[in-house]
Amino acid sequence: MADKHDNAVHLFERECSIQRRHQKLVEEAPxxxxxxxxxxxxxxxxxxxxxxxxYTNAGTLEFILDSDRNFYFLEMNTRLQxxxxxxxxxxxxxxxxxxxxxxxxxxxxxxxxxxxIRGHAIELRICAEDPANSFLPDTxxxxxxxxxxxxxxxxxxxxxxxxxxxxxxxxxIAKLIVFAPSREEAIARMRWAIDEFDIVxxxxxxxxxxxxxxNQHFCSGSYNTGFVEQEMSHYHxxxxxxxxxxxxxxxxxxxxxxxxxxxxxxxxxxxxxxxxARK
Numbered sequence: 001m002a003d004k005h006d007n008a009v010h011l012f013e014r015e016c017s018i019q020r021r022h023q024k025l026v027e028e029a030p031x032x033x034x035x036x037x038x039x040x041x042x043x044x045x046x047x048x049x050x051x052x053x054x055y056t057n058a059g060t061l062e063f064i065l066d067s068d069r070n071f072y073f074l075e076m077n078t079r080l081q082x083x084x085x086x087x088x089x090x091x092x093x094x095x096x097x098x099x100x101x102x103x104x105x106x107x108x109x110x111x112x113x114x115x116x117i118r119g120h121a122i123e124l125r126i127c128a129e130d131p132a133n134s135f136l137p138d139t140x141x142x143x144x145x146x147x148x149x150x151x152x153x154x155x156x157x158x159x160x161x162x163x164x165x166x167x168x169x170x171x172x173i174a175k176l177i178v179f180a181p182s183r184e185e186a187i188a189r190m191r192w193a194i195d196e197f198d199i200v201x202x203x204x205x206x207x208x209x210x211x212x213x214x215n216q217h218f219c220s221g222s223y224n225t226g227f228v229e230q231e232m233s234h235y236h237x238x239x240x241x242x243x244x245x246x247x248x249x250x251x252x253x254x255x256x257x258x259x260x261x262x263x264x265x266x267x268x269x270x271x272x273x274x275x276x277a278r279k
Contacts, residue, residue, distance in 0.1 A: 027083035148196035
């Protein structure tokens, strides 16, 4: 963030490697692959660029990191990103409020030395897409839409129960964000929040999020932008899609069996029309 008085600060980093079609699905802060030395170098590079172009307000600079821990500048988005809540959690800042202050011509309300990373935050983008079918978009009416709630759980949503998700707009339904003192605790909290989130009516990425939180490569921090291509062969659609359909099929089967038994009991003639039809 940079104001109009030559003050600029970096707000540490976010890890956004889990993507489909080069668009993010899971974001976290801080990045577990970034140590303090790399964090300092990334921050310094970002600030040099911001000051060189005399940029003001909020901005997001994207870098890619190779296996030798060299980083390369990709682009700068001159705005907040969808995943800005994870940065708000680990810094304790209200970035939207700070943007407004800068736009009004005020100075930044903090300096770089005032900023410290606290805890760990993870965000899951819940999209109306089918992970089992190459993340193709889905449409329909949200028959059930009950977000989770609790300590350090945040849901930024654009929909409510009964609303229709049409074809004309981005498939993003909501952002589910959790915060905890450590990465391990944040992953556990995200698992719980996903399990408590009830969405019925459209295929969505909740189960994919649960799959990620259970994935050994994600949990160990050893993952990259090829995660979806590398790991999706192990993905199985979860309870939201398959278990409900299975339960409905079982109920229908039992109902049919009971109906057929009652018909057989009430049939005295072995040559009845029902038996003829069965043959």
